């Protein structure tokens with residue numbers, strides 16, 4: 001699968017289209033609208049993130065785990081399922097099937113590790 005070419009242009013189309021849908025989503029929209037007041041900044045950061053993840057450009061310098069743990073109470077299992085469904089739909093709509101599959105695979109793995117971090121946070125708090 002790694003012979004599928006992915007470009008910065010793919011990421012530049014995908015990220016804004018995805019968050020456009022996120023903002024309209026009844027479950028996810030309110031979580032993001034409360035947290036984000038500078039959308040252009042968020043979109044630029046997420047493009048850097050996906051560029052780092054898919055093209056290993058190292059442009060993103062951040063700590064997604066720490067950021068998401070801050071919202072642990074809102075990031076339920078259902079929220080993750082909704083996020084991943086929307087990601088699947090958007091990547092399928094915008095990219096070739098092979099490229100979409102690579103973005104979906106990465107997102108699945110990252111979501112799993114974020115969820116583990118959030119579960120760990122809840123478990124520690126319950127001690």
Ligand code: HEM
Pocket residue numbers: 028031032035036045046049061062063064067068071074075076079080081083106107110111114
């Ligand atoms: C339930 C699913 C998710 C929700 C509700 C969610 C929500 C959010 C919110 C509200 C922020 C902004 C935080 C802030 O600026 O204060 C954020 C940032 C971010 N999210 Fe998510 N997220 C979800 C899943 C994911 C997944 C699966 C990924 C990666 C595949 C991801 C990647 C990121 C990144 C890279 C940032 C920027 C972190 C930084 O500031 O450096 N998120 N997310």
